[in-house]
């Protein structure tokens with residue numbers, strides 16, 4: 001047997017052995033994002049599915065926690081009080097990063113980040129997030145202000161150490177473990193295929209031209225109305241005087 005053949009055999013057996021002890025962790029995650037309802041108060045829903053190449057790999061993510069890191073543009077916000085209420089009533093686990101000022105108009109706001117968490121059950125997670133549009137100052141011509149809601153980043157965390165078996169170089173990020181404590185955890189970033197496009201939300205903007213038109217119209221109505229009232233009173237008085245004489 002040649003030296004080359006021996007080396008080939010050694011390399012092959014090494015890679016087979018490592019294949020048994022580690023996992024490529026290709027979860028083939030897919031994400032579908034939709035924007036429900038109409039108007040200034042809407043509902044973003046997320047459907048996440050893990051479809052690992054190998055059915056035997058399901059245990060790698062089943063029962064683990066998924067977290068979505070969603071960036072919201074300056075024209076959109078979540079209401080922390082409302083999220084707290086939904087946490088009590090609907091077990092919704094959504095936590096804004098940092099403080100949210102719900103009063104500010106879009107022009108004075110910055111993009112914000114919200115974390116959404118849920119458990120993988122039968123390779124699936126469904127999440128939703130109530131969102132609101134910020135007020136936009138009226139502009140000449142009016143029209144719409146367009147908000148783009150980009151796909152979130154997807155993270156995974158398991159309470160045990162099973163993800164350490166992944167032989168792929170993993171990117172991790174540290175942020176809240178869940179919505180009920182300030183404790184931080186290490187999360188594994190999971191690449192996914194977005195099945196939907198960036199969400200687009202057009203918010204109507206007041207028209208300052210209309211404002212002047214409305215103001216002018218109101219003034220005209222008041223002036224004409226007052227004149228009419230004054231002339232009626234005048235006529236009434238004249239008639240009353242005639243009756244007296």
Ligand SMILES: *[C@@H]1O[C@H](CO)[C@@H](O)[C@H](O)[C@H]1NC(C)=O
Pocket residue numbers: 036043045128129130
């Ligand atoms: C948002 O949509 C989800 C999925 O349809 C639903 O379960 C949830 O109740 C909705 N939330 C609100 C606030 O409408």
